[in-house]
Amino acid sequence: MQIKKITAVLLTLILSVSLAACGSGQTAAESPGTEKQQEEAQTEEDEVTVIETVQAIQDTENRSNDILILYFSANNTKDVDAISSATPMTDGTSSVEWIADIIHENVGGDIVPIIPSVDYPLLYDDLADYAKEEADNDERPTFEDLGVDPTAYKTVFIGYPIWWYTTPKILETFFETYDFSGVNIIPFNTHAGSRDGGTYSLIKEREPDATVFPGLAVRGEDAGKDDTRNTVMQWLEQLDLD
Numbered sequence: 001m002q003i004k005k006i007t008a009v010l011l012t013l014i015l016s017v018s019l020a021a022c023g024s025g026q027t028a029a030e031s032p033g034t035e036k037q038q039e040e041a042q043t044e045e046d047e048v049t050v051i052e053t054v055q056a057i058q059d060t061e062n063r064s065n066d067i068l069i070l071y072f073s074a075n076n077t078k079d080v081d082a083i084s085s086a087t088p089m090t091d092g093t094s095s096v097e098w099i100a101d102i103i104h105e106n107v108g109g110d111i112v113p114i115i116p117s118v119d120y121p122l123l124y125d126d127l128a129d130y131a132k133e134e135a136d137n138d139e140r141p142t143f144e145d146l147g148v149d150p151t152a153y154k155t156v157f158i159g160y161p162i163w164w165y166t167t168p169k170i171l172e173t174f175f176e177t178y179d180f181s182g183v184n185i186i187p188f189n190t191h192a193g194s195r196d197g198g199t200y201s202l203i204k205e206r207e208p209d210a211t212v213f214p215g216l217a218v219r220g221e222d223a224g225k226d227d228t229r230n231t232v233m234q235w236l237e238q239l240d241l242d
């Protein structure tokens, strides 16, 4: 609503400036040939500028309504279809992905997995060791191009599992890559007892100029249950995204 008012004021200003520009100086009839051509060229340029500016404002308005749901899980791989990889859930969906899908069904927007550049081990014990090394070495694992600019959205949900009491290290890379100033960040995570592990505060530290909403922590083993689905939906309702 506020943005629409600002847009209206900006459009009025732009059009006033444009009309003033058209009305200033010599008229076309008074101008010698080359000056007349210059004046016409200037008027066309002004019109293009107005159109471009209006377009840019409209783009911002459209973007400001957008919601992006990002989620990371070791199950996100670029080489193996998630459904056919070894996974915590029977149908092949990771617990984080299961929640991401519910959010998407309910709030719409775009949904994008964070896919690591190098696949994680699929067997739990191997993954545990691998992730421990990443954590101990404070590594910054990289991820594939998201295909979207996450900072261009008004609201970004970001989902992840707790690994070794905190976020997987790839989330550190993610927050170092993007500046979410002015963006609403809504975290959600799965875990086996650590709840959010202090990660919502960590995200606020990493993105001090973002608004970090109260997140949702779900036990991984509760993914797929109707009660948990209801919990996710109730959490979404009280976020009051409109």
Ligand SMILES: Cc1cc2nc3c(=O)[nH]c(=O)nc-3n(C[C@H](O)[C@H](O)[C@H](O)COP(=O)(O)O)c2cc1C
Pocket: 072, 073, 074, 075, 088, 094, 095, 096, 097, 124, 127, 128, 129, 131, 132, 160, 161, 162, 163, 164, 165, 166, 190, 191, 192, 193, 194, 195, 219, 220, 221
């Ligand atoms: C490497 C690794 C480390 C983990 N560390 C923790 C932990 O410190 N605290 C916790 O509550 N759960 C921990 N877990 C459990 C996961 O958070 C939980 O299984 C989660 O549901 C996995 O999400 P996913 O199904 O999307 O892969 C760990 C799991 C893995 C694989």
